[in-house]
Amino acid sequence: MIDSHCHLADKQFDTDLDDVLVRAKDAGVTQVITIADTIAEAEKCVQIAEKYDQVFATVGVHPHEAKSWQRGDSERIKAMISSSKKVVAIGEIGLDYHYNHSPQGDQRAVFLEQLTLAHELSLPAVIHCREAVEDIRRIVEEVEPLQLVIHCCTEKWDNISWAVERGYFLSFTGIATYPKSTDIHHTIKKCPISQLLIETDSPYLAPIPHRGKRNEPAFVAEVLKCVAHLKGISMEEADRVTTENTVEFFRLC
């Protein structure tokens, strides 16, 4: 199993990251991708990835933080990518029109700039998309990046099938384990397993039976169980395929 998206640089992991990673290993999680939200957090993600063999990092600025984007941030991102072999993607980047923590125009400009960078560097992109799927689609079709994943996918299948048709990936979190997530269950059933990743997005979004607690990479097993159930395949088969997908997507080695 691989947790394809978590936030190990979050303050909530500052005191016990060693233990968190031991528990992940004990649960069968062989690799973990730690995702950045800001330039400062990206630096911390790279440090964590350099420290732990099984951890890889992404670098990028979240749409919530688009308002703090500065000239030169693209260069800072490029410098981090060339400084470490453990940086495997640009992310998370995208649009969030639910919270609108940054003006939508800023979000679109910062997303376009970073997605273009991913395209130029032939790196995969990790996309955050909330109530903004039409603008995400428009910008993705304009840039045509090599590879991307719509992380924490909560979209109805008809709204997101375009991404799968273009060869992109969908990634699912513990939200899929909640009984009321019927649209997500339908999307998981429709998404080819060859284009499906699993993640925790920890420390947020803990799956059942851990709901309400701090989430952590070990709990990705609950997401895997849910996907296997919805696909009507064994845990072993779901594990094998999603692990292969993640290794291929991020070109882990």
Ligand SMILES: [Zn+2]
């Ligand atoms: Zn996100």
Ligand SMILES: [Zn+2]
């Ligand atoms: Zn995230």
